[in-house]
Amino acid sequence: MTARSQALDMLRAVARKDSSSRIVHQFAVDPGRIERMGVEAAGLYLDLSKQSWSAEGFEAALDLARTCDVEGRRAALFGGEVVNNTEGRAVLHPALRAADDADFHALGEPVSKEVTATRDAIAQFATDIGSGAETGGARQPFTAIVHIGIGGSDLGPRLLWDALRPLEPTIDLRFVANIDPRDMAEALSGLDPETTLVVVVSKTFTTQETLANAELAKAWLSESLSAKRLPRHLVGVTAAPDKAEAWGCGRTFGFRDWVGGRYSLWSSVSLSVAVALGWDVFERVLDGARAMDEHFLTADLEKNAPVLLALAQIYNVEGMGRNARTVAPYAHGLRRLPAFLQQLEMESNGKRVKRDGSAVDTATGPVVFGEPGTNGQHAFFQQIHQGPTVVPAEFVVVGHTSDAAMDDREGDAPLWSNALAQAQALMVGKTEKEARAELIAAGASDAEADRLAPHKTFPGDRPSTTILMDALSPEAVGALLALYEHKTFVEGVVWDINSFDQWGVELGKVLAKAILKDVEAGEPGAGLDPSTAELMKRLMV
Numbered sequence: 001m002t003a004r005s006q007a008l009d010m011l012r013a014v015a016r017k018d019s020s021s022r023i024v025h026q027f028a029v030d031p032g033r034i035e036r037m038g039v040e041a042a043g044l045y046l047d048l049s050k051q052s053w054s055a056e057g058f059e060a061a062l063d064l065a066r067t068c069d070v071e072g073r074r075a076a077l078f079g080g081e082v083v084n085n086t087e088g089r090a091v092l093h094p095a096l097r098a099a100d101d102a103d104f105h106a107l108g109e110p111v112s113k114e115v116t117a118t119r120d121a122i123a124q125f126a127t128d129i130g131s132g133a134e135t136g137g138a139r140q141p142f143t144a145i146v147h148i149g150i151g152g153s154d155l156g157p158r159l160l161w162d163a164l165r166p167l168e169p170t171i172d173l174r175f176v177a178n179i180d181p182r183d184m185a186e187a188l189s190g191l192d193p194e195t196t197l198v199v200v201v202s203k204t205f206t207t208q209e210t211l212a213n214a215e216l217a218k219a220w221l222s223e224s225l226s227a228k229r230l231p232r233h234l235v236g237v238t239a240a241p242d243k244a245e246a247w248g249c250g251r252t253f254g255f256r257d258w259v260g261g262r263y264s265l266w267s268s269v270s271l272s273v274a275v276a277l278g279w280d281v282f283e284r285v286l287d288g289a290r291a292m293d294e295h296f297l298t299a300d301l302e303k304n305a306p307v308l309l310a311l312a313q314i315y316n317v318e319g320m321g322r323n324a325r326t327v328a329p330y331a332h333g334l335r336r337l338p339a340f341l342q343q344l345e346m347e348s349n350g351k352r353v354k355r356d357g358s359a360v361d362t363a364t365g366p367v368v369f370g371e372p373g374t375n376g377q378h379a380f381f382q383q384i385h386q387g388p389t390v391v392p393a394e395f396v397v398v399g400h401t402s403d404a405a406m407d408d409r410e411g412d413a414p415l416w417s418n419a420l421a422q423a424q425a426l427m428v429g430k431t432e433k434e435a436r437a438e439l440i441a442a443g444a445s446d447a448e449a450d451r452l453a454p455h456k457t458f459p460g461d462r463p464s465t466t467i468l469m470d471a472l473s474p475e476a477v478g479a480l481l482a483l484y485e486h487k488t489f490v491e492g493v494v495w496d497i498n499s500f501d502q503w504g505v506e507l508g509k510v511l512a513k514a515i516l517k518d519v520e521a522g523e524p525g526a527g528l529d530p531s532t533a534e535l536m537k538r539l540m541v
């Protein structure tokens with residue numbers, strides 16, 4: 001039996017023990033719990049003390065991380081070694097937010113100079129658009145940007161914009177991802193082609209949805225702009241610049257294949273956001289992420305925020321058999337965090353084979369879902385509190401959600417008090433005896449109390465993590481997203497899977513192309529299953 005299997009068995013055994021004692025009781029038997037399970041990192045504070053692990057469980061999880069050589073694998077990632085073994089690539093998104101004097105190497109090739117040069121080019125482009133030095137074909141300044149991209153070429157930049165955009169932005173930035181032409185129609189409505197810049201973002205520059213939307217945007221521009229002027233309104237962001245230029249982009253900004261799509265928001269993929277927010281704001285996002293990189297690289301495992309966040313999830317998934325997690329951001333600006341994490345975590349760790357291709361010997365990435373906190377409370381939290389399935393929760397809490405409220409401490413309390421209350425309610429619950437007593441106190445008869453008390457009982461003992469950020473600053477947003485990236489990496493190390501490929505997305509793409517071919521041929525293909533054929537027949541009329 002390998003050391004890793006032994007450590008996994010130990011974790012499972014301690015977790016079985018822990019599942020018979022309630023979280024709330026752990027505080028009494030472990031006076032150091034808050035200190036042990038609270039961690040500061042890059043301006044964030046993580047409270048993991050409402051997780052199901054005891055002090056012994058916490059140690060078993062740390063032993064597992066040590067046994068899986070998380071520190072060695074971390075060094076391999078930052079060292080630019082082949083970490084994405086099925087594509088033979090380094091994984092170096094931290095290089096994108098490193099200091100200018102950094103010296104990262106990808107598979108031995110120095111890359112930091114190129115990263116700095118690209119950053120400078122983006123900064124200059126942002127400045128030139130802001131000053132009006134960079135204009136459209138008719139020499140008018142750009143006032144709107146349409147960012148076209150999907151998956152990692154959309155979710156990160158869109159989250160940044162939602163989180164950091166000013167109330168009245170100087171640039172009207174709009175995002176298009178869905179191949180449903182309605183998405184593009186809504187984005188273009190009210191815009192003037194003369195003053196609109198279209199940014200086509202695609203690492204591969206082969207993605208069906210993005211190219212279809214880019215064609216729509218190009219057609220819309222072409223109705224007003226001459227062929228000579230058109231390229232000034234088309235910018236490509238890609239790891240395949242040749243394809244973008246061949247398609248008609250007047251200018252391209254690149255990034256390399258050692259940047260995974262879902263880890264790419266730090267690169268030129270966020271060009272449109274860097275322009276609309278201003279380079280100085282985007283640079284602060286990079287600063288925040290770099291601070292989290294430095295914490296991840298230097299903090300001991302027992303005080304390492306991404307490591308502990310990963311281990312809490314592994315403890316729930318592997319120790320407690322809980323294969324879902326709900327993420328509740330208590331800030332309107334972070335409303336797209338659940339969607340961002342769905343790609344980051346589920347596309348990274350939704351795997352059934354290990355790095356060597358053999359079947360996994362653990363459960364791997366859970367289903368991640370969520371909504372902004374108070375919205376979720378009035379939607380699916382019923383199930384989180386009283387459903388038979390225990391769903392670990394994660395509350396991302398912002399002390400001050402906007403600069404305006406900075407001096408109005410009371411202003412944000414209604415928001416964050418809800419987050420704290422939800423975490424407390426999940427842990428403490430309410431016994432049937434307590435529910436019955438409340439009913440009686442409210443004047444209910446014994447019979448009525450007996451009838452209703454079971455419905456008003458909360459099992460409690462439901463785990464959660466709370467992540468506190470003082471304000472929704474660019475640094476804090478950068479640190480938060482980098483925290484989740486490293487957490488996802490650590491989980492992949494412990495589950496011994498490749499977190500950086502996504503072969504699972506390919507079959508659907510191939511079959512979609514085949515179905516389109518059949519549509520062009522005018523009938524469902526002979527080899528199609530009867531269900532798909534029937535649906536096609538109904539849709540093709």
Ligand SMILES: O=P(O)(O)OC[C@H]1O[C@](O)(CO)[C@@H](O)[C@@H]1O
Nearest residue numbers: 151152153202203204207261505
């Ligand atoms: O940036 P691209 O190459 O258009 O890919 C978009 C997205 O599609 C995926 O490849 C999944 O299909 C994601 O990994 C990626 O973020």
